Amino acid sequence: MFFKGASSKTIPYWLYLLILFPGVLIASFNFSYDAEVRKLIAFNLAGPVCLGISALYCYYKKIKIEDLQRVLLMILMPLIAQMVYLYFHTPSMDDVKISLSGNYAATGGFGPNQISTVLGMGCFLIATRLFTIRNKLINLIDVILLILMGYRAVITFSRGGIFTALASIVAFLIFFYYKQDSKKLEGSNLRIISMVAIFTVVWLFSSFETRGLIGNRYTNKDAAGVLKEDITTGRAELIETELTAFYKHPLLGIGVGKGIEYREENLGIVIASHNEISRLLAEHGVLGIFALAILLFVPIIFWFKFKNNYFFLAFVAFWFLTINHSAMRIAMPAFVYGLALLYITDEKKDPVHRKRLAG
Structure with missing residues (x-):
């Protein structure tokens, strides 16, 4: 990318990356005095930035x-x-x-x-x-x-x-x-x-x-076989706090990384987000909605235009489902998202034609 640049068609993903950074400024004003600002911002922004770079590199790249x-x-x-x-x-x-x-x-x-x-x-x-x-x-x-x-x-x-x-x-x-x-x-x-x-x-x-305990886990029961009330293992409550934060700060959100402190203040627990979508809304506000729209609609438009990558839906599904249960704590879903944007070619080498020498 440094030597060859990126495709002119990657403007939506440049816009996506720009959308992420106002949240950094908001966070710098909202964090408490003893918060590890750099660490919290890096932890929450590394995944989305990795996704943006992956998308910039892969979008319309022929392979x-x-x-x-x-x-x-x-x-x-x-x-x-x-x-x-x-x-x-x-x-x-x-x-x-x-x-x-x-x-x-x-x-x-x-x-x-x-x-x-x-x-x-x-x-x-x-x-x-x-x-x-x-x-x-x-x-x-x-x-x-x-x-x-x-x-x-x-x-x-x-x-x-x-x-x-x-x-x-x-x-x-x-x-x-x-x-x-x-x-x-x-x-x-x-x-x-x-x-x-x-x-x-x-x-x-x-x-x-596992002596049958794996069945209990997947049917949402405890070790004694009693059905649990919350199938999301606390994730629903985390999403609820982030949506509440978005409701109270709809314009620019509460700032990148502030969600951890926000949950500590409202729930009394220190825990990182498990859902990247609700985190985007809470920490970036309306800009988070625009970022999410770019991530969802650009690949869909790309697919309907070419329909040449039968891995497309699988890659997008893997990315989307992963960020819903594990946020973006590892780089893999970001890289897989980029793979969905590749332009698959089915080029066959043309036969070599040689001129016959004149006798």
């Missing part, structure tokens, strides 16, 4: 489908490495204390929400390879990896990453079917049945290993 597959493989490799590490670090559920609110022990001490998100992404990428790569040996390896990664994702006891992965797979299949000819559909149907069987095996094994 062949083969090269996109290589990019997705490069995303998958470190996720496999993360999964392998977890197997070595926590070899058996018998060795860990299970927590129904997110299992830190089973995620190597890392945040269950974030590990669930990245492993969910891994499951999504492996599942798509079962449809886009027709090679028996590779498919067999991918099936084994899908079982192993699916199990590690489920036993994090964090539901967001699992639901996001399943929704992204369905979104991918919708557009993949749309692009397929009738001859390939039969093989795809068989692969869908096989994938459902794989997920069933993963769930049954996870239930056995």
Whole structure:
């Protein structure tokens, strides 16, 4: 981007980045005296800025489908490495204390929400390879990896990453079917049945290993099997406080990073936002609405114009669902959003024509 610049069509994303910065000025006036201003602003602004840069780079950038597959493989490799590490670090559920609110022990001490998100992404990428790569040996390896990664994702006891992965797979299949000819559909149907069987095996094994507690987690019950009142595990209350902040400060919001202090003042708890949409509204006000509109409508317009990327809906779904349960605490959803903006080409090399030498 530094040497070649960005496309002239990226103006909406430059505008999006500009929209974020008035919130920094508002925050500098609203923070309490003892607040770590730089740290709070950086924590809350790093993700949205990362998304903006990713969008600037990827928007309208041409890439062949083969090269996109290589990019997705490069995303998958470190996720496999993360999964392998977890197997070595926590070899058996018998060795860990299970927590129904997110299992830190089973995620190597890392945040269950974030590990669930990245492993969910891994499951999504492996599942798509079962449809886009027709090679028996590779498919067999991918099936084994899908079982192993699916199990590690489920036993994090964090539901967001699992639901996001399943929704992204369905979104991918919708557009993949749309692009397929009738001859390939039969093989795809068989692969869908096989994938459902794989997920069933993963769930049954996870239930056995967790002594049925994983079922309680997904049906919103406690360890004793009693149904909980709040299925959102407190997220609804966090969203409510942020919408209240937006209602009271609709023009420019309460400022970037101020949401943590605002919840401490109103709820008596210190906790970061779990929802990027309500955070945008609370901390940026009306400008947050404009930022969200850019992020939602620009990709949709782009898709309807070209319709050449059958990963599009899956990438957008992954980004949108992730920022709704985990905000933007990791860079992955920002990068995946950028991938949805790539222009997929199906260029075939032209045959080389040589002039015949005159005899």
